[in-house]
Amino acid sequence: MAVIPVALAGRSYDVIVDANLLEQADTIVGPFLRQREFSLVADRNAWALHGARLEAGLAASGRSAAVYLVEPGESSKSWDSLARLTDWLLAQGVERGDHVVAFGGGVVGDLTGFACAILKRGCGFVQVPTTLLAQVDSSVGGKTAINTAAGKNLVGAFHQPSLVLADLDTLRTLPPRELRAGYAEVLKYGVLGDAAFFEWLADNGGAVTGGDPSATAHAVATSVAAKAWIVAQDERETTGARALLNLGHTFGHALEAEAGFSDRLLHGEAVALGMVLAARYSARLGLMGDDEAEAVTAAVDAAGLPAEIAALGLSADGQRLVDHMRHDKKMEGGTLPFVLLRGIGQAFLARDVALADVAAFLDEELRAH
Ligand SMILES: NC(=O)c1ccc[n+]([C@@H]2O[C@H](COP(=O)([O-])OP(=O)(O)OC[C@H]3O[C@@H](n4cnc5c(N)ncnc54)[C@H](O)[C@@H]3O)[C@@H](O)[C@H]2O)c1
Numbered sequence: 001m002a003v004i005p006v007a008l009a010g011r012s013y014d015v016i017v018d019a020n021l022l023e024q025a026d027t028i029v030g031p032f033l034r035q036r037e038f039s040l041v042a043d044r045n046a047w048a049l050h051g052a053r054l055e056a057g058l059a060a061s062g063r064s065a066a067v068y069l070v071e072p073g074e075s076s077k078s079w080d081s082l083a084r085l086t087d088w089l090l091a092q093g094v095e096r097g098d099h100v101v102a103f104g105g106g107v108v109g110d111l112t113g114f115a116c117a118i119l120k121r122g123c124g125f126v127q128v129p130t131t132l133l134a135q136v137d138s139s140v141g142g143k144t145a146i147n148t149a150a151g152k153n154l155v156g157a158f159h160q161p162s163l164v165l166a167d168l169d170t171l172r173t174l175p176p177r178e179l180r181a182g183y184a185e186v187l188k189y190g191v192l193g194d195a196a197f198f199e200w201l202a203d204n205g206g207a208v209t210g211g212d213p214s215a216t217a218h219a220v221a222t223s224v225a226a227k228a229w230i231v232a233q234d235e236r237e238t239t240g241a242r243a244l245l246n247l248g249h250t251f252g253h254a255l256e257a258e259a260g261f262s263d264r265l266l267h268g269e270a271v272a273l274g275m276v277l278a279a280r281y282s283a284r285l286g287l288m289g290d291d292e293a294e295a296v297t298a299a300v301d302a303a304g305l306p307a308e309i310a311a312l313g314l315s316a317d318g319q320r321l322v323d324h325m326r327h328d329k330k331m332e333g334g335t336l337p338f339v340l341l342r343g344i345g346q347a348f349l350a351r352d353v354a355l356a357d358v359a360a361f362l363d364e365e366l367r368a369h
């Protein structure tokens with residue numbers, strides 16, 4: 001079992017990574033549950049596949065979950081879903097000192113986390129991530145949000161969970177496309193700050209996307225440790241350290257917006273392509289060699305993730321994509337800092353990028369490949 005602490009003054013918590021954890025929910029999650037019947041918010045698919053294991057794990061102490069099911073898909077990160085969920089939590093009588101359990105992928109984690117951030121001005125929550133993406137990224141660090149008409153994650157709060165329980169067995173039922181999408185955020189940790197992990201993934205990435213248990217355990221624990229370290233340095237993304245976790249996201253969120261936040265382009269797929277674009281743009285600026293940008297492209301391509309923007313068949317041009325980027329939360333005084341690369345494992349925040357140049361670069365990408 002890997003127990004990875006997220007060290008935050010007054011709000012530290014553990015991320016527990018192992019197989020067979022749902023069966024041990026009584027001893028691991030139980031201490032956070034004050035009521036015999038507690039509130040649990042679940043992704044409909046994840047609950048159908050793994051809910052019984054959690055229920056069995058809690059049975060010994062007589063605890064049971066009142067379950068609220070969330071429809072799968074990015075469209076559930078909406079004002080409407082948030083309103084319905086908060087009404088349900090209020091009807092359940094959730095108090096500030098209670099913990100709500102979020103059971104599912106990043107959609108359920110982000111939505112439930114935000115509901116818990118605002119319910120009675122804040123109640124506790126526990127994350128039980130059931131996708132690779134949620135285990136390596138979204139369940140850790142306390143970013144919670146919904147999408148709005150203007151763009152991705154534009155209404156939200158920093159609200160840390162009290163515990164993250166990542167049961168690797170839940171990943172066995174994940175569709176291959178979702179595994180690959182989660183792998184994009186795994187690859188991100190290598191590209192942004194850990195060249196040795198990037199190399200390890202070159203040899204073992206296929207085992208991770210193929211569901212090999214020991215490779216997956218290593219990839220999840222390494223990713224969580226990397227995120228925990230960054231979040232501990234810069235919880236609210238104020239110094240620039242945490243912004244590095246946004247590698248590929250400025251491009252990626254614009255692509256997701258253009259694809260209508262739909263199954264047409266999953267978040268992880270958008271991030272994968274966004275990383276390729278960040279790498280190529282870095283090479284274009286002379287910050288690193290074309291060969292290194294090519295290595296990022298090759299890693300994305302090898303994982304079966306989209307590496308060419310032209311292949312998406314979007315109707316947008318570079319300017320339209322840049323218009324989406326103007327909503328990015330990193331925007332500061334009219335300029336948009338970009339996470340760029342001086343090499344693999346050497347991401348930094350560039351504050352002098354001209355958006356007109358980014359638009360021209362994207363037009364080239366849309367034509368060239
Ligand atoms: N808060 C953060 O720091 C952060 C970080 C990264 C991503 N995100 C957000 O996370 C979201 C994406 O999360 P995601 O990739 O987990 O997608 P998701 O929550 O939409 O889940 C993906 C699919 O997998 C299904 N599913 C979930 N668990 C399953 C299981 N064990 N077996 C079979 N199917 C299962 C779901 O029903 C859904 O169809 C995006 O909204 C993204 O913005 C947030």
Ligand SMILES: O=C(O)C(=O)C[C@@H](O)[C@H](O)[C@H](O)COP(=O)(O)O
Binds near residue numbers: 143145152185243
């Ligand atoms: O935790 C972070 O910080 C991240 O940036 C992680 C990202 O993978 C995640 O998609 C996050 O939600 C994006 O943040 P946002 O602030 O751009 O919405």
Ligand SMILES: [Zn+2]
Binds near residue numbers: 185
């Ligand atoms: Zn992300």
